[in-house]
Amino acid sequence: MGLILLIIIWLITLVSTYFFVAKTWWLPVGASAAAPGIDHHFTVTFILMGVVFVVAQLALGYLVWLYRERGSSSSKVTYSHGNTTMEIAWTVLTTILFVGLNLASSSIWASERFRPAEANAVRVEVTGMQFAWYFRYPGPDGQFGATKPELEDASAGGEAALGLDTKDPASKDDVVTGTMVVPVNREVEVILRAHDVIHSFFIPTMRFKQDAVPGLAIHMHFTPVQTGDNEILCAELCGLGHYKMHGMLKVVSQQEFDKWMAEREAEKQ
Amino acid sequence: MATHEFAAQESHAHAAPQGFIRKWVFSLDHKVIGLQYYFLALAAVFVGMFLSLLMRIHLIWPTATLPLLGDIKPETYLTLVTMHGTIMVFFVLTTAPQGGFGNYFLPIQIGAPDMAFPVLNMLSFWTTFLGFVVMIAAFFVAGGAPLHGWTGYAPLSALQSAGPGEGLGADLWIISIAIFCIGALMGALNFITTTLDMRAKGMTMMRMPLTCWAWFVTAILGLLAFGVLLSGGILLLMDRNLGTSFFVPLVTINGQLTGHRGGSPLLWQHLFWFFGHPEVYIAILPAMGMCSQLLSVFSRKPIFGYKAMVYAIMAIGFLGFMVWGHHMFMSGMSPYTAFAFSIMTMAIGVPSAIKTFNWLGTLWGGRIRFTSPMLFAIGFVSLFVVGGISGPFLAQPVLDIQLHDTYFVPAHFHLIMGVASIFGIFAATYYWFPKMFGRMMNETLALWHFLFSFIGTYAIFMPMHYLGMAGMPRRYSQLTEVAYLHNLIPLQKFITYAAFVTIAGQLIFVVNLFWSMFKGKKASDNPWEATTLEWTTATPPPHDNFGGRTPVVHNGPYEYSVPGAPRDYVMQSDPEIKSAH
Numbered sequence: 001m002g003l004i005l006l007i008i009i010w011l012i013t014l015v016s017t018y019f020f021v022a023k024t025w026w027l028p029v030g031a032s033a034a035a036p037g038i039d040h041h042f043t044v045t046f047i048l049m050g051v052v053f054v055v056a057q058l059a060l061g062y063l064v065w066l067y068r069e070r071g072s073s074s075s076k077v078t079y080s081h082g083n084t085t086m087e088i089a090w091t092v093l094t095t096i097l098f099v100g101l102n103l104a105s106s107s108i109w110a111s112e113r114f115r116p117a118e119a120n121a122v123r124v125e126v127t128g129m130q131f132a133w134y135f136r137y138p139g140p141d142g143q144f145g146a147t148k149p150e151l152e153d154a155s156a157g158g159e160a161a162l163g164l165d166t167k168d169p170a171s172k173d174d175v176v177t178g179t180m181v182v183p184v185n186r187e188v189e190v191i192l193r194a195h196d197v198i199h200s201f202f203i204p205t206m207r208f209k210q211d212a213v214p215g216l217a218i219h220m221h222f223t224p225v226q227t228g229d230n231e232i233l234c235a236e237l238c239g240l241g242h243y244k245m246h247g248m249l250k251v252v253s254q255q256e257f258d259k260w261m262a263e264r265e266a267e268k269q
Numbered sequence: 270m271a272t273h274e275f276a277a278q279e280s281h282a283h284a285a286p287q288g289f290i291r292k293w294v295f296s297l298d299h300k301v302i303g304l305q306y307y308f309l310a311l312a313a314v315f316v317g318m319f320l321s322l323l324m325r326i327h328l329i330w331p332t333a334t335l336p337l338l339g340d341i342k343p344e345t346y347l348t349l350v351t352m353h354g355t356i357m358v359f360f361v362l363t364t365a366p367q368g369g370f371g372n373y374f375l376p377i378q379i380g381a382p383d384m385a386f387p388v389l390n391m392l393s394f395w396t397t398f399l400g401f402v403v404m405i406a407a408f409f410v411a412g413g414a415p416l417h418g419w420t421g422y423a424p425l426s427a428l429q430s431a432g433p434g435e436g437l438g439a440d441l442w443i444i445s446i447a448i449f450c451i452g453a454l455m456g457a458l459n460f461i462t463t464t465l466d467m468r469a470k471g472m473t474m475m476r477m478p479l480t481c482w483a484w485f486v487t488a489i490l491g492l493l494a495f496g497v498l499l500s501g502g503i504l505l506l507m508d509r510n511l512g513t514s515f516f517v518p519l520v521t522i523n524g525q526l527t528g529h530r531g532g533s534p535l536l537w538q539h540l541f542w543f544f545g546h547p548e549v550y551i552a553i554l555p556a557m558g559m560c561s562q563l564l565s566v567f568s569r570k571p572i573f574g575y576k577a578m579v580y581a582i583m584a585i586g587f588l589g590f591m592v593w594g595h596h597m598f599m600s601g602m603s604p605y606t607a608f609a610f611s612i613m614t615m616a617i618g619v620p621s622a623i624k625t626f627n628w629l630g631t632l633w634g635g636r637i638r639f640t641s642p643m644l645f646a647i648g649f650v651s652l653f654v655v656g657g658i659s660g661p662f663l664a665q666p667v668l669d670i671q672l673h674d675t676y677f678v679p680a681h682f683h684l685i686m687g688v689a690s691i692f693g694i695f696a697a698t699y700y701w702f703p704k705m706f707g708r709m710m711n712e713t714l715a716l717w718h719f720l721f722s723f724i725g726t727y728a729i730f731m732p733m734h735y736l737g738m739a740g741m742p743r744r745y746s747q748l749t750e751v752a753y754l755h756n757l758i759p760l761q762k763f764i765t766y767a768a769f770v771t772i773a774g775q776l777i778f779v780v781n782l783f784w785s786m787f788k789g790k791k792a793s794d795n796p797w798e799a800t801t802l803e804w805t806t807a808t809p810p811p812h813d814n815f816g817g818r819t820p821v822v823h824n825g826p827y828e829y830s831v832p833g834a835p836r837d838y839v840m841q842s843d844p845e846i847k848s849a850h
Contacts, residue, residue: 001639008724009651016655016731025735025760027671028753042668049658056625056654063632064647067568068639077830077837078634082574086630087623094622098615098661105667106608112670113604130431130523154524161524192601196522197425198534200599200674204740204753209670213534213601214424215518231751235599235674235742237418239425239432240344243745 002068009061013054020050031230031251032206033223034112039207041105048101117189117221122182122257125191127162128199128212129154131241133232134162137175139265144191145171152195175264180249183257184227192218200236203249211236224251285812295395297387298812302394303373304705309398310365310694313356316405320353322772325765329758331747344433346746347416351434352408354419355442358548359449360401362690366555367491368397368456370697371484373705375460377803378478380469380820382813385462389455396452404445407438415439418744420545423516423537424529427508430522440509443502450499453491460488469802471822475579476841478801478826479572482579483558486586487551493590494547501540508532538600542593549686550589554582556693557624560649562826563696564628566799567643568635569837571827574627581620581627588617598666599673607666614664621657625650636830640797641715645696648723649689655727656685659734674744677737680730688726695722695778702782703796707808708789714781721774728767732760800840801826 019025030039117123125136125144138144145168152163159166159176166172182188192201194212202209208222224230232247252260286292296302326333327341327349334340341349372390376383384390407414415434417426425431426439464485468477477485507513508529516537517529565572572578594602594610628650637643659681662668672678695718702710741748741757748754748761795804802822806815820842828839831846839846 002637005639005644005647008720012651012724012727012731016727019731019735025739025757027738028740038667038670041665042662042671045662045665045668049661053655053658056629057651059629060632060647060650060654063629064637064639067632067635067637069569069636074636077569077636079571079830079832080573080634081571082577082627082630086626087574087577090626091619091623094619095616098618099612101661102611102615102665105665108667109604109607112667113607149519149521149526152521152524154521163521163524196520197428197431198422202674202740202742204671207671209599209673211600214520215532215534216601218601231753233740233742233751237347237416237422237425237744240342240347240416240746242347243343243747244750246750 002065006061006065009057013057013061017050017054020046028204030205030207031224031226031228032208033225034108035205035207037108041108044104045101048097113220116219118187121187121189121221123189123191124180124182125193126180126201126212127193127195128201128234128238128245129161129195130197130239131234131245132161132178133180133201133234133245133247134158135177135180136162137177137261137264139173139175141170141173143170145169145174173265173268175261175268177264178247180232180247181257181260182224182249182251183254184224184251186254187221187223189219189221192216192220197238198236199234199238199245202233202235203230204233205230206249209235224249227251227253295391297383297391299372299376299384299387299390300705300810302390303369303371305394306364306368306372306397307370309394309401310361310369313360313364313401317353317357317361318772318775320349320356322768324349324353325768327746328748329762329765331749341746343746344416345413347418347744348414348434350744351416351418351442352404352414355446356404357687358419358552359446360397360404362552362686363453363548364397365694366559366690366697367460367484367487367551368394370559370694370701371460371487371555374701374803375463375481375484376467377806377810377814378481378801379464379467379472380802380815380822381463381467382815384459385467386459390459393452393455393459396448396455400445400448400452403441403448407441407445410437410441412436412438415442420541421505421537423505423508423532423534424518424520426537427505427517428520428522428527429509430525430527440506443506443509447499447502447506450495450502453495454499457488457491457495460484461492464488469820469822472841475576476822476825478558479561479575479578479582480555480558482582483554486582487554490547490551490554490586490589494544494551497540498544501537501544504540505537535597535600535602538597539593542596543590545596546593547586547589549682550585552686552690553693554585556649556690557582557653559693559697559700560628560646560653561624561631562801563642563646563700564631564650565827565829566797567638567640567646568632569638569829570631570635571825571829572627573630573633574623575825575827577623578627581623584620585617588613588620592617595664595669598669604666611664611666615661618657618661618664621653625654625657640699641710641712641719642696642700642797644716644719645692645699648719649692649696651723652684652689652692652726655731656681656683656689660685671740672737674742675737676733676741676743679743680733680737683733684726684730688730692722698782700797701803702785703792704803704808704810706786706789707792708785709792709796710785710789711781714777718774718777718781721771721777725767725771725774729764729771732764736760798836798838800824800828800838802841805840805842
């Protein structure tokens with residue numbers, strides 16, 4: 001029985017580890033400035049925890065086989081209540097490992113979440129509602145117009161869904177879209193809002209996720225570094241249509257972005 | 270202290286009841302109540318498992334029509350998610366290890382005739398039972414059961430118009446949890462008092478089996494955590510029905526104002542996770558105690574580092590209250606607090622690692638008997654390790670950005686608080702079945718049950734890590750709307766097939782359980798040659814546990830293979846041995 005356990009535990013360890021090491025399934029391609037740092041820290045954590053996993057499982061399998069009862073030929077049991085030196089040693093070692101790992105990643109977190117967006121960032125207000133994402137650009141005046149809950153008409157979509165107050169002069173040049181378009185290599189400031197329940201704005205390729213919470217306007221930022229289409233998902237359970245609360249982030253060159261924005265502004269006139 | 274203990278014990282002695290109702294239904298006997306909890310959990314686990322099977326079927330065959338349910342709509346799927354999680358966490362993982370085995374064996378292991386408050390004990394079971402009935406009732410009301418997930422995040426859970434199932438079904442869901450909290454609070458008081466006041470002469474705290482330490486600390490966690498959830502639940506009910514706005518700011522549903530303003534959705538998350546994280550340890554600590562016990566018994570060796578194990582249980586319990594914010598890194602709470610929650614969470618890995626080292630240290634140099642309880646204890650260690658090492662990924666906010674609310678999270682918590690705890694329950698069942706029913710369970714069936722469960726668990730939950738890394742979000746009823754998820758559907762299929770096989774393996778357990786109850790081999794009083802007090806009494810134990818005798822304890826709980834001793838185990842009630850501490 002000891003041998004069966006050893007084989008099972010070792011095989012499971014081998015197979016599980018293979019798919020991680022072979023990267024059969026792995027993180028999606030990272031297309032933001034923060035992605036390499038996050039992915040690197042993921043890999044470091046992955047290697048350290050992977051070693052712990054493999055060593056502990058191999059040891060478990062080996063020990064249950066080695067110390068199986070073998071009738072009268074069994075070796076004498078070691079009568080021991082433990083070893084304080086070893087207890088202290090592995091307490092200190094695991095503390096260093098876990099806390100050290102944590103501190104190593106703190107600078108990335110700080111740069112992602114502690115500092116505000118740069119002054120020249122593209123500002124996009126992102127609003128989640130059951131079950132769609134809307135994106136609003138402030139237009140040439142740099143000001144978002146007022147929105148009013150009582151003006152909201154979700155079925156009409158676009159500006160009406162956000163309850164944009166057209167009487168407010170600042171709202172005249174606001175652009176509301178169902179697709180998020182941003183220029184490459186420029187920081188994007190997102191201002192996250194939600195109308196009804198909590199949603200979560202998740203762009204896997206940007207290594208970006210943040211809940212959109214009703215009653216809060218959450219300011220965040222990221223910098224896309226590759227042009228192309230990126231899928232946007234909702235990552236917080238928001239109701240029956242959660243699975244289809246899908247959007248698209250198009251990262252384009254600055255020229256294309258300017259052209260696209262000019263077209264949207266022209267449509268408004 | 271000793272005199273006081275005896276006085277306490279005598280005042281709690283009560284005559285053996287006559288008649289079916291007093292003996293088996295409204296019983297005051299902790300052993301009967303323990304069995305009641307156990308069978309309630311057994312019923313609940315089959316409901317929960319059935320729901321998970323339907324989820325798995327729907328995920329890979331979204332258009333399939335199912336018997337009883339017909340077409341599964343997206344909201345039906347979310348209902349399954351919600352009820353599976355809630356039933357498993359409350360009525361299985363909290364109910365069986367603590368209410369079931371704790372009730373049955375804590376008094377016997379510490380040498381007491383019953384729990385400190387037998388009437389309270391009976392009330393706590395029937396309260397829990399009522400909670401279960403109300404929970405199941407949620408399926409049958411108009412609109413059905415809620416779809417807001419077991420975490421019940423507001424405003425989704427606070428607004429009747431937020432979705433199907435958020436009407437009466439959601440009210441019943443909250444009421445059921447509130448009732449459960451009341452039952453759990455009564456139970457916690459009883460466990461704490463019993464442990465402190467009812468120990469037999471010589472049963473010092475540091476001679477208690479680690480199972481008792483685990484139940485004791487779990488009870489303290491329960492006392493501190495369930496009160497908070499209860500208050501949160503009451504506030505949520507008020508938001509839903511009385512027009513208050515604790516958790517709901519000004520929101521519109523489909524463009525319609527709801528009349529709420531000024532509340533904080535994050536407040537619910539704080540209250541919920543202040544309960545929710547300790548709850549993880551409420552589920553796993555008894556399994557840890559169980560596993561420690563069994564590794565020692567079946568390695569025929571003292572537990573490695575008894576004191577370190579006790580301190581580790583305490584440290585886990587203590588730190589468990591300071592880490593709730595790691596569920597909220599992406600919630601919009603201050604990013605600065607993430608630092609503190611993250612460090613505390615990583616710190617909780619230290620006592621967990623100590624326990625793992627000590628389990629391996631216990632096996633080292635032993636003479637291992639591969640009995641059915643031991644198989645599940647070894648399986649527990651393996652699952653605890655694999656479930657544990659994904660913790661440091663999620664505990665770091667930087668990595669949580671990508672992994673939060675993906676399948677990586679269900680992979681992590683199912684392995685550690687779900688299946689590892691379930692393995693603890695299985696191990697305890699195989700181990701104590703002879704004491705509870707006077708018969709042995711079938712070892713061959715148990716071996717097959719173990720193989721199905723152990724391999725099946727890895728087959729189901731290992732791939733969920735891969736899904737999570739690849740960015741598959743949780744709680745998606747269909748995987749067809751997002752292009753990059755299409756590539757991952759084969760992996761989902763594999764998980765569903767694995768679930769079929771694993772669940773089929775659980776039928777072996779059920780057959781073994783009920784067959785052995787009537788047809789199993791007769792058990793002796795101490796079939797495992799173990800040292801703790803439950804093995805010094807008759808099988809099954811008499812009404813007062815020790816047949817009028819009051820045990821006196823002279824030794825620690827894990828004196829195996831003591832040099833010079835006549836047998837390879839020294840009972841706790843045997844004359845004192847020199848080498849014991």
